[in-house]
Amino acid sequence: MDQLDRAIINGLQGGFPICEHPYAGMAAQFGITEQTLIARIDSLLQRKILSRFGPMYHAERLGGSLSLAAMKLPEEDFGRVAEIVNAMPEIAHNYARDHQFNMWFVLATETPQAHADALKKIEQDTGYAVYDMPKIKEYFVGLHFKA
Amino acid sequence: MKSKPLIDDIDRRIILATQSGLPLEPQPYHAVAREAGISPEEVMTRMRRMLETGMIRRIGAVPNHYALGYKANGMTVWNVPDEQVDELGRRVGALEFVSHCYQRPRYLPEWPYNFFAMVHGHDRGEVEQQAQQIADLLGDADRGHEILYSTRILKKTGLRIGG
Numbered sequence: 001m002d003q004l005d006r007a008i009i010n011g012l013q014g015g016f017p018i019c020e021h022p023y024a025g026m027a028a029q030f031g032i033t034e035q036t037l038i039a040r041i042d043s044l045l046q047r048k049i050l051s052r053f054g055p056m057y058h059a060e061r062l063g064g065s066l067s068l069a070a071m072k073l074p075e076e077d078f079g080r081v082a083e084i085v086n087a088m089p090e091i092a093h094n095y096a097r098d099h100q101f102n103m104w105f106v107l108a109t110e111t112p113q114a115h116a117d118a119l120k121k122i123e124q125d126t127g128y129a130v131y132d133m134p135k136i137k138e139y140f141v142g143l144h145f146k147a
Numbered sequence: 148m149k150s151k152p153l154i155d156d157i158d159r160r161i162i163l164a165t166q167s168g169l170p171l172e173p174q175p176y177h178a179v180a181r182e183a184g185i186s187p188e189e190v191m192t193r194m195r196r197m198l199e200t201g202m203i204r205r206i207g208a209v210p211n212h213y214a215l216g217y218k219a220n221g222m223t224v225w226n227v228p229d230e231q232v233d234e235l236g237r238r239v240g241a242l243e244f245v246s247h248c249y250q251r252p253r254y255l256p257e258w259p260y261n262f263f264a265m266v267h268g269h270d271r272g273e274v275e276q277q278a279q280q281i282a283d284l285l286g287d288a289d290r291g292h293e294i295l296y297s298t299r300i301l302k303k304t305g306l307r308i309g310g
Contacts, residue, residue: 009215014205018191018198021173038171041208045168052209054169055194057162061202063153068251070258086302094301097222099293101258104222105302131258135249137233140240145210145217145267 001049001147004030008040009049009147049147059108065115066092068133071103071126078102081126090118101131154202157185161193169206217267220297221274223281224260226253226290232262235288239264242284244277259291271296 001009007030017025027037044050059066073081078096085091085105094105109115119130154162160183170178176194180187197203212220227235232250239262240248247265264281268274274294282289 009208009210012208013210014207016169016206018176018194018206020176020187022175023173034173038173042171044208047214048211049214050208051211052168053171053207054167055165055197055206056204056209057166057197058202058204061153061200062162072257082301091302093303095297096299096301097295098298099295101295103301104295104297131254133251133263135251136261137236137250139233139236139248139250140245141204141247144243145212145215147210147215 004032005040005044005049006147008037009044009145012041012053013144014142063110065107065109065112067107067109067115067135069105069107069119069122070101070131070133071122071128072101072131073103073128077128081128084125085122088118088122090114157183157189158193158197160184161190161197165194212267216269219268219271219274221266221268221271221278222295222297223264223266223278223292224295225262225264225281225285225292226259227262227285227288228290229261231288235285236262238284239281242277242280244268245281260293 011030012026016022019025021034023037024034027034030037041050041053045053071081081103082094085103086094090107090109092106092108094103096102097104107115107118109118119132122130161179164179164182169175172178174187176190177187180190183190194203198206236248236250239245244266245264246267247263249263250261251263253259253261266274266277268277278292278294282292
């Protein structure tokens with residue numbers, strides 16, 4: 001990563017315009033050409049320094065449901081349950097965490113009913129309780145990572 | 148509870164064409180338009196509307212925070228009096244190192260925490276300092292907290308709507 005990569009990462013975490021030639025407008029702000037900006041973003045994606053470039057959709061405002069849930073699993077059964085949970089298409093992220101509540105996953109579903117059905121299926125297929133941790137209120141989402 | 152559809156078929160086509168990323172070509176919205184089978188003007192009008200209504204949170208680069216050296220992600224969880232959680236939630240959310248901040252349900256007695264703040268640091272020491280700053284801000288309202296570190300990513304896919 002050089003100075004230009006850092007400037008692009010720090011300067012482009014939001015506010016990308018919706019217009020005919022958006023890359024050209026942004027490139028001018030960095031003092032580079034449109035082609036250079038596109039090539040740099042492509043390279044940052046290839047090197048996995050960026051995980052995405054584009055619109056971030058707000059699942060709930062699209063009518064979908066995005067929700068956190070947790071499980072408390074004995075270590076010896078953790079792998080089996082992880083396989084069952086990960087195999088479900090509704091599971092977007094799943095993390096192991098160092099706590100008695102040791103599995104935390106995010107479900108992305110298109111309706112609240114599909115969310116409830118998925119949780120029930122996990123309980124039935126694994127034999128363990130799922131603790132539904134929906135957000136009651138969202139105070140903040142977003143972070144500017146400095147490169 | 149039945150949710151009413153907030154997006155129509157054309158919005159859906161735009162989302163499908165952009166959810167894994169914006170095309171890397173000089174006129175990306177024109178490329179989306181070709182993919183979605185509508186005019187570029189319609190793509191731009193609808194995406195501006197989605198941005199204004201918050202259906203699109205933002206458009207831009209999403210850094211892989213691990214690659215930028217933010218290797219310690221701590222889910223800090225707090226037991227805060229319910230009547231104070233809204234005001235304190237907004238203040239904690241304003242801290243620059245907090246990426247997500249929510250009120251969530253308790254499961255007493257095993258899970259007393261009703262307030263979650265996700266923080267990101269280069270190492271656990273930095274995360275602990277960040278948690279301390281939150282504790283200082285909460286003061287007496289901190290009735291107990293823990294930091295849960297992720298030890299393994301078991302699955303990570305983008306959020307997707309079906310085709």
